[in-house]
Amino acid sequence: MDILRRIMGYVARYKWKAITAMLFLVLLISLNLITPYLTKILVDDVIRGGKRNLLVPILTAIFGFAACRGLLSYFRSFLFESVSQKCLYDLRNDMYTHLQGLSFAFYDDNRIGELMSRMTGDLEGIRMFVVGGLSILLENAIYFTGTTIMLFSLNAELALITLAILPFIAWVAVKFNKTIRPAYSEIREQQANLNTAAQENIAGVRVVRAFAREDYEIEKFEKENRLNQEKNKNASFIWARYFPLIEFLSGFCAVALIGYGGWMVAIEKITLGTVVAFNGYLWMLIMPVRMLGWIVNIIGHAITSGKRVFDILDTGSSIKEKSNSYFSDEYRGDVVFDNVSFSYKENSILFNININAPAGKTIGIMGPTGSGKTSIINLIGRLYDVSSGRVLVDGVDVRDWKLSALRSQIGIVMQDTFLFSDTVEGNILYGNPDASREDVIRAAKIAEAHDFIMEMPQGYDTIVGERGVGLSGGQKQRIAIARAIIKNPRILIMDDCTSAVDMETEYEIQQALKKIMKGRTTFIIAHRVSSVKDADEILFLDNGRIVERGTHEELLALKGRYYELYMQQYKDLDEFRSKRQVI
Amino acid sequence: MLRQRITDDEALEKPFNKEQFKRLMSYMKPYKKQLLITLVLMIVAAVCGLLGPLILQLAIDKYMFKEKLAGLLLITLAYLGVNLISMLCVRTRVRIMVVVGQEVLFRLRQDLFNHIQKLSFTFYDSRPAGKILVRIINDVNSLSDLLTNGIINVVTDVFTLIVALAFMFSIHFRLALITLTTVPLMVLVIFMLKRTIRVRWQTVRKKVSNMNAYLHESLAGMRVTQVFVREPETREVYRQLSSDIYSTWMNAIKVNNLFWPSIELIAAIGTVLIYWFGLQFLDQGTVTVGVLVAFTGYVWRFWQPLNNLCNFYNSLLVAMASTERIFELLDVRPDITDGENAVEMPPIKGEVRFDNVTFYYEPEKPVLENVSFTVRPGETIALVGPTGAGKTTIVNLISRFYDVVDGRVLIDGVDIRDVSLNSLRKQMGVMLQDPFIFSGTVMDNIRYGKLDATDEEVMEAARVVYAHEFIKDMEDGYYTEVQERGSRLSQGQKQLISFARALLADPKILILDEATSSIDTRTEILIQSGLRELLKGRTSFVIAHRLSTIRNADRIMVIDHGRIMECGSHDELIKKKGIYYNLYRAQYRYLMAI
Structure with a gap:
């Protein structure tokens, strides 16, 4: 009930529209209730009773009523639609804004497909309730009581006989909806499975072909396809079992009316007009009963959908901004890790990390896969919160910073490069929407991306991303670097973002970066010694601990893990050098 | 400055096309008998429906008098019977047609899927994955209504109209x-x-799909948005898209809601006309009261079939657009197929020979020109050269992912176009730079390389590439579900898994295309020492940026501008002081500048 109340809270914002719509509805129903009565007068008094002078007024009334009904029902549904669309609009925006505020941890746990279904299917469930459920519930309740009163006042005996079957119709209708609902949701689930099977086959086509797994893929898809067929058949069979039965039972009322009503007319207990009027009212009564199942369904649906939607709206971000958070006009870019430990989902990731990176310094981070490199840099922009210790930027704990101020100072190039379906220029401008075309080109040149961009069909106006031109890993990485550069950040973080770029290009990028990052702080995660060797301090991580730290020379002199790595990568350097000296 | 680029050039409707409709109907052919039965059932049901007002008329005119009570009972029972028959007809019809319709949809979808398995990379390169997916899922779905109800309904509706008139x-x-x-x-x-x-509803649908596309992308890129603090701008775009939906929706409602009141009004005019004239006929004695009441019932029975016919017409237009897209896809000829006399590739020893190979996508932009080389069984070849030089193309030609334009690619002296694709690729292991992880468990992902591998074999492969350690540390070890392109794995971990997958396939020729770029050096070197044992006697091709990876190769080929510029062992090439030497030197340039 709480959920419905919350949904109604959205409706209440447009209460005057809703109230007007309800008023129209009540008027409309009253007109509808009178119409069959007019027919009764027509049959009994005008046709049979011979009061021909009443013909014109009655016919005019029938027509006039129909016209009024048309107008009323038009505006009623227009208003209801408007209210429901407004609510939907509000809810959608609330959801979107809220999703934007949720932390990385939330996105680690929630699949995009799942979030999409909440933003589409579940919001649709709520809309259905607002537009249909509410007005139809009201409409049918009034119809039901109104018609029942009319029928009983016309003739109680006939009313009792013809309506005897109603509870049974209601029972079947409710049962029908209860059975078919899970069947429909099974179809939806299976469609999602089918979708995944096809989508992965297409996206992974290179793997499928490389392993010659076409037959296996066909078999896999056929299984899902067959299940999809079964689920669809199943739902239709349920429909076939119940729906014609409901039709039949509704028709039974009319049969009872002809039989029993006809008998009553024959023994002159009632007039023929009463039977005709009954016939008119009967359908007004049967409809609400048949709708009962639908209404129960809509409400049930709204409750489950509402729960899923509000669950997200009620999810607090694990990253909370303090009330009087810190921001300033001038930022330096000093970064300090003060005894930082970090664990995530009961796994300890980092232990007692201490780093001091005053503005202008470059920190290189190395270490095997899973040693915690990315976690360190994620803590700087407060993408996650530390478990203990402090991360300070410009001497202020990042938890005291205004988030947007903090993150505006940081340019991150992430390991998994994500580009939007936009032009190359649009993607680079994402880092700084106010930048000019010249700035874009300058950033692209620094990132060594300009040349290949110019070779693309429309240059900077080429559309890339999921729905655009396919780029190689190295090309994506370079555009992502340009995107971070154009932001002109005080702190630049590069998370293994040149892995797909050849060494020479990487070298060029680094030389160019060195110039623009003067006086700013840079963090570089890399696997190649060449990427980090110029850093002011190199941290070698293993299992969440800094096992070695120092400059390139210091670490070489240490002859530890870093040295080992260096030797593996450059074992013939010395040999090469000596050769060069010979040359 | 935030824009959204959605290119939705798919037509929503197409005019009726007889050829394509016929082709679609050919899928219905096996079910002639069912269609005929359904038709009969529908016609019976339609007659039953029309009998309703007639029975009411009979009851009013003939039996609502004291002396005819037995007749009244009879006619009541007849009415009940008619309703019963109608119910059974509808029920049976649905049960038959749903089986037929769903079977046709199943067939159509399966045909599409099977067909795209035969298409080469050229096809996938030329269109976004989403568009292919839409054909298999949505376009087939959109035929559902036409196939299960539409065609049968149209026949019965025409019939209903005729009978009602009669x-x-x-x-x-x-x-x-x-x-x-x-x-x-x-x-x-x-x-x-x-x-x-x-x-107008089409406009709404377009706007909705626009919004959903944007939503999907902004959820996928949420991390980027947050990192770049672009929330306000994206929110504004979303709000705009969302408000577009509101206005187009209301625009559609404006006309949509006219429909029902108009029908009601016209029906009211009909009723008034019937009573007005009917009363005169009544006075003349040519009609009875029952007839009048029955006629007002018939007025209502007209609009339903008319409405259905109109709906059918609309859904036909939509179905035609889908049909066209479906058949267009089915008609794409696979350009890489088994030759007519393709034989099984015998077990590969590992000699790979390029004989004057030329390759291009567009003639004016040659990718490879007259490339010739021979690789001896068991050799490890490193391909070096700038981005776009043609390294990946060379390895793609070996697996016959593309066909050469000129020249021949021979494995053990056999032109690879003369053997079946399946037997060729089954003996090769290819690892790509961008590893693809299927949703499912880690175990399933590795096992993809050899479907009948035991758990032991899978783990053994994982051990060789040093993936075992991190896999067993995951929450459910090898049975951990990796979702949506393996989003919970780091790039390096994905590469390790796909490496294990390639190894499990026990390939005779192994191709590594920048396959270890995100794996740390220590692990990579460990892997290499493990691999050396494993790859003894197998030919392998390696494309890599890291020198440590390259220098261990038996021979290094330097590729530039679609040609092989140099070829030889590391030492030979260094001595030669050519391009490789310069490349090599360049890589050390700033390291030496310490």
């Missing part, structure tokens, strides 16, 4: 004519209004 004219000719005067009006309203309604 009934009315046989009862009272002039009253029937008068009743019919409202029908042209009804037709006009239904067809005119429905057209506008249809067009």
